[in-house]
Amino acid sequence: MSSQPAALTASAVAETPKRDSVLEVMAASMVGTAIEFYDNYCYSIAAASYFGLVFFTDVAKQNPFLATLFSFVTFAVSFLARPFGSLLFGHFGDKLGRKKTLVVALMMMGISTFVVGVLPGYDVLGPLAVVLLCVCRACQGLGLAGEWSGAALVATENAPANKRALWGSFPNLGAPLGFFFAYGVNLLLESNFSQDTMVAWGWRIPFLLSAVLVVVGLVVRERMSETPVFQKAVKEDRVVKSPLHELTKYWKQVVLGTCAMGITYTLFYLLGTWSLSYGVKTLGFSQTSYLKLELAAVAFFAVFIVVGCVEADKLGRRPVLIFTTLLTVVFSLFAPQLLATQNAVNVYLFLAVGFCLMGGLFGPCGAYLPELFPANVRYSGSGLAYNLSSILGGAFAPTIATALVLAFGIQGVGWYLLAMSVVAFVALLLIKESKDMQFEK
Numbered sequence: 001m002s003s004q005p006a007a008l009t010a011s012a013v014a015e016t017p018k019r020d021s022v023l024e025v026m027a028a029s030m031v032g033t034a035i036e037f038y039d040n041y042c043y044s045i046a047a048a049s050y051f052g053l054v055f056f057t058d059v060a061k062q063n064p065f066l067a068t069l070f071s072f073v074t075f076a077v078s079f080l081a082r083p084f085g086s087l088l089f090g091h092f093g094d095k096l097g098r099k100k101t102l103v104v105a106l107m108m109m110g111i112s113t114f115v116v117g118v119l120p121g122y123d124v125l126g127p128l129a130v131v132l133l134c135v136c137r138a139c140q141g142l143g144l145a146g147e148w149s150g151a152a153l154v155a156t157e158n159a160p161a162n163k164r165a166l167w168g169s170f171p172n173l174g175a176p177l178g179f180f181f182a183y184g185v186n187l188l189l190e191s192n193f194s195q196d197t198m199v200a201w202g203w204r205i206p207f208l209l210s211a212v213l214v215v216v217g218l219v220v221r222e223r224m225s226e227t228p229v230f231q232k233a234v235k236e237d238r239v240v241k242s243p244l245h246e247l248t249k250y251w252k253q254v255v256l257g258t259c260a261m262g263i264t265y266t267l268f269y270l271l272g273t274w275s276l277s278y279g280v281k282t283l284g285f286s287q288t289s290y291l292k293l294e295l296a297a298v299a300f301f302a303v304f305i306v307v308g309c310v311e312a313d314k315l316g317r318r319p320v321l322i323f324t325t326l327l328t329v330v331f332s333l334f335a336p337q338l339l340a341t342q343n344a345v346n347v348y349l350f351l352a353v354g355f356c357l358m359g360g361l362f363g364p365c366g367a368y369l370p371e372l373f374p375a376n377v378r379y380s381g382s383g384l385a386y387n388l389s390s391i392l393g394g395a396f397a398p399t400i401a402t403a404l405v406l407a408f409g410i411q412g413v414g415w416y417l418l419a420m421s422v423v424a425f426v427a428l429l430l431i432k433e434s435k436d437m438q439f440e441k
Contacts, residue, residue: 030170055122056122112137303356
């Protein structure tokens with residue numbers, strides 16, 4: 001009689017999906033996005049400050065402003081590659097599992113970033129240097145595309161139902177961490193090297209250091225377990241052979257997720273990329289002074305990621321996102337005036353408020369984008385929406401803002417923010433609340 005319950009207990013334990021600890025989930029989901037944003041911000045700093053001289057040398061001699069504009073176009077190449085990456089990694093993530101796919105995505109992302117750091121400039125290779133830079137940037141985009149959605153699923157598919165948004169903040173907290181490392185490394189270099197040294201070879205160091213972060217990330221990722229939700233889907237034979245075909249049934253969710261997320265990316269790259277270039281080249285700040293303002297403001301980004309997620313677990317995703325989007329509308333009306341002159345207090349206010357809003361918008365997306373899709377297409381669906389939003393909101397944000405300032409003055413940036421906020425607001429009105437959905441289905 002006593003052996004039967006024991007056998008049943010052993011069977012139940014064997015059938016229970018393995019769950020990693022909170023710290024293991026946090027590390028595995030956060031490390032990749034920290035590297036992702038480190039890589040992206042290093043590229044954005046280099047594009048704003050050095051790539052015009054390194055890769056568009058002849059143009060820079062005639063028109064430095066145009067050379068910077070061209071370097072911002074190479075910045076956009078990664079975003080154009082992302083939808084293809086989300087389809088590629090989403091297919092394997094929904095078919096083979098989250099863990100294996102995330103390891104490959106991290107390797108592709110890391111190798112591409114390292115190669116940028118050793119790539120010869122225009123003086124050595126001529127136009128071929130620009131072509132190779134774009135190839136590296138495209139490969140970086142493919143890897144980045146598979147990173148965030150997989151990391152978000154590692155967090156949310158391990159989370160308690162009532163803390164899914166909070167756990168979904170783990171990968172998103174990698175963004176301010178990557179920002180801090182990227183801007184911190186560049187600030188350290190620019191404080192110790194001359195401008196000529198940075199243009200000659202100093203800009204390469206942050207890209208080469210990425211290799212160290214990738215090795216750490218791979219060690220962490222290899223130790224993690226497959227998510228319980230995917231293990232359960234495999235056990236119940238709900239894994240589909242062609243996730244991308246199945247995803248066509250959810251095209252409305254992809255469109256709405258893309259539009260709702262777009263404003264977040266616009267804020268990302270107006271604050272982190274365009275404003276750096278504008279602050280240095282138009283307002284007259286030194287590079288190190290502006291980087292210090294950025295670093296001092298990024299703490300608000302991290303804090304409001306957590307605040308937004310805690311409130312999203314209490315009140316629901318839609319109320320928090322709609323309220324924050326409306327605040328972004330208000331911000332777009334007065335933000336340009338803060339950048340009208342070289343006033344450090346006003347610029348810091350612009351950055352601090354912008355990062356607060358960005359945190360409030362970015363935090364809950366770790367839960368609400370995956371919640372738009374069932375488990376068998378969740379990697380593909382959330383990744384595609386996230387990466388399409390990067391094109392809609394971020395790919396050309398520095399270029400558009402630069403062109404708008406040239407045509408209409410600084411107020412043009414406010415109009416741009418306003419338009420993207422309205423698009424997000426309409427999408428959020430059409431998205432259903434997902435706080436209490438059955439996430440394992």
